[in-house]
Amino acid sequence: MSDMWITMGPQHPFSHGLWTLKIRADGEIVQEAEPVIGYLHRGWEKECENRTYPMIIPMADRLCYSASMTWSHVYCKVVEEAMGIELTDRAKYLRVVADEICRIQSHLMWLAAMGTDLGNLTVFLWSLREREFFLDLNVKLCGQRLTTNYPRIGGVRNDMPYYFERDCLRAVDRFEKMIWELVAMMDESAIFLSRMQGVGIVSRKDAANFGLTGPTMRGCGVDFDVRRDDPYCNYDQLEWDVAVCNDGDAYGRYKVRIEEMFQSCDIIRQAMAKLDAIPKTEPTRVKAPRRVPEGTHFARVEDPRGESLMYLVSDGTDKPYRLKVRSPIFVNVSASKHLVKGVRIADIPAIMGTLDMCLGETDR
Amino acid sequence: MVIKYLDKFPKKKNARTLWVLKPMWVTLRKMFKTTLHRPVTIMYPYEKEWVPDNYRGRPGLHFDKCLGCSICERMCPTKCINMVDSPDDTGKNVLRPQVNLGRCMMCGYCAEYCPVNAMIVTPDYELAAYTREELIYGPRKLAWPNATEGMEVHLKEHLLSDIAAGETGKLTAFYEVDRPELEDKKCIGCTRCVKVCPVDAIEMYTAGENDKGKPIKLPKFDNGRCVCCEKCVDECPKDAITIKEVL
Numbered sequence: 001m002s003d004m005w006i007t008m009g010p011q012h013p014f015s016h017g018l019w020t021l022k023i024r025a026d027g028e029i030v031q032e033a034e035p036v037i038g039y040l041h042r043g044w045e046k047e048c049e050n051r052t053y054p055m056i057i058p059m060a061d062r063l064c065y066s067a068s069m070t071w072s073h074v075y076c077k078v079v080e081e082a083m084g085i086e087l088t089d090r091a092k093y094l095r096v097v098a099d100e101i102c103r104i105q106s107h108l109m110w111l112a113a114m115g116t117d118l119g120n121l122t123v124f125l126w127s128l129r130e131r132e133f134f135l136d137l138n139v140k141l142c143g144q145r146l147t148t149n150y151p152r153i154g155g156v157r158n159d160m161p162y163y164f165e166r167d168c169l170r171a172v173d174r175f176e177k178m179i180w181e182l183v184a185m186m187d188e189s190a191i192f193l194s195r196m197q198g199v200g201i202v203s204r205k206d207a208a209n210f211g212l213t214g215p216t217m218r219g220c221g222v223d224f225d226v227r228r229d230d231p232y233c234n235y236d237q238l239e240w241d242v243a244v245c246n247d248g249d250a251y252g253r254y255k256v257r258i259e260e261m262f263q264s265c266d267i268i269r270q271a272m273a274k275l276d277a278i279p280k281t282e283p284t285r286v287k288a289p290r291r292v293p294e295g296t297h298f299a300r301v302e303d304p305r306g307e308s309l310m311y312l313v314s315d316g317t318d319k320p321y322r323l324k325v326r327s328p329i330f331v332n333v334s335a336s337k338h339l340v341k342g343v344r345i346a347d348i349p350a351i352m353g354t355l356d357m358c359l360g361e362t363d364r
Numbered sequence: 365m366v367i368k369y370l371d372k373f374p375k376k377k378n379a380r381t382l383w384v385l386k387p388m389w390v391t392l393r394k395m396f397k398t399t400l401h402r403p404v405t406i407m408y409p410y411e412k413e414w415v416p417d418n419y420r421g422r423p424g425l426h427f428d429k430c431l432g433c434s435i436c437e438r439m440c441p442t443k444c445i446n447m448v449d450s451p452d453d454t455g456k457n458v459l460r461p462q463v464n465l466g467r468c469m470m471c472g473y474c475a476e477y478c479p480v481n482a483m484i485v486t487p488d489y490e491l492a493a494y495t496r497e498e499l500i501y502g503p504r505k506l507a508w509p510n511a512t513e514g515m516e517v518h519l520k521e522h523l524l525s526d527i528a529a530g531e532t533g534k535l536t537a538f539y540e541v542d543r544p545e546l547e548d549k550k551c552i553g554c555t556r557c558v559k560v561c562p563v564d565a566i567e568m569y570t571a572g573e574n575d576k577g578k579p580i581k582l583p584k585f586d587n588g589r590c591v592c593c594e595k596c597v598d599e600c601p602k603d604a605i606t607i608k609e610v611l
Binding site: 051054055056057058059062085088122126129139140142143144147149154155157158161181183184185187188189190191241242243244245255256258259262281282283284285286287289290 | 366367368369370382383384386387390391394404415416418419420439440441469470471472473476485517518520521522523524527532533536537538541609610611
């Protein structure tokens, strides 16, 4: 039988963003796959070289619309390391709260996309409904729903408003009750399970070799989380578990993300309790110098999608000489060649959906 | 393997054994609930969501408060702010910011770094227009009539030296501490910095006489009035002025 090349994307409903997956199909079975990216290239890294250090923070938000808090966090972190600034405890815990809110709303956005991938529009609507509460928290904290622009070099933009703790804990409590509706739609549905279980199995060794990071990697059984293994922002002083699943299939990666949302709720509660113990006069922002001393630095944080890293080369002026972004999805997409090999065409959305694609940070 | 939530199913016994009946039941229950009670969504053009005062919509401007120091122009990441000559209430031309909202990314930096809080963030997010020219907001169009205190963004920073000394309650900002410094030998006394200073913080004084017996004029900075806008630094033809940072 003759093979056929099928081009999925850039406008295909399963591709969350502009990218193409070319597959060579023998009947229903995928023989070979070729991801094509670059439709969203905006020259982000080059643009940064023309801007002073504070100006890049709102641009870092635009790397990924649903992980804006962690992207500006990793940028601020690398500049702080280059300047040698140590944050105060209050600023650190505020960043933890902001990051975990960002993680929950990003995973909910993924769940929404996952629902439509599998043809379940109810999940899409319900997860977006839950997500609104966390976007409202973002508005109260920093004034914008998605492009938050909250971390600053040397701290955070503003201290939290006086009503934020109450609202945040309410939203978290409510979320932990309401998510069972979503879980009932997915975990207790035989249709969902039959499409996810045993699909797209990646072994532990392969996951490490492909360079997968984040929930995708933890769903394959690799027990690694930057928050625990390379702690930043006092994550080592909070008690939480890294969600790991040894199944390695699409359902395993789904379970890891759902479990991470529960863990994020715990982290938010603990960080809020820690913030309560710190006096409000504690500084949240220190004045950063304009120039960064000469040298090369890197910093990494745990993005909702994986391990995001920025590498900074500074030449002593007030603009970066080079800023390299290591995007988790760029690496995960590269692995799609091996992920979809030998599966049926109908399983591709289920496999690629669990990667949680974001093409803004991939092409940058 | 650390997946705890599966053990926390509300009714653990029946879970995963009911084929698709559980999701069907949950959707049905939700359908009745939202039909009888208030729906989750709102009718957008007729009713709108409440937004807090610190919502970062388009920038707004208090025309009378503004100094014309162009810090907003310098800090804008997308370079969407231009300083334009604009007549004030007495008819005199003053420098005021004009924002191209087609390029604005609503980052709020202009409001954050404004030394007198003349720039504010407004809750206005419905900015659609028929032409691109309409999106260029002049200083008068930027005004927001119902401005409250919550729309101002205050820059509150601590100095690292203060923290090291144990004083944590002292708040400051770069426009309160960073000041220009003159390198006397480079200065040619051209008085351009005096003309460009938006707050009239620079005066020329006679520092002595040169070899030919003519007076040497040097600028003198009034640190109380200065807002660290760096206009004199940019204007100086001989690079005699630098900003001294306090950290």
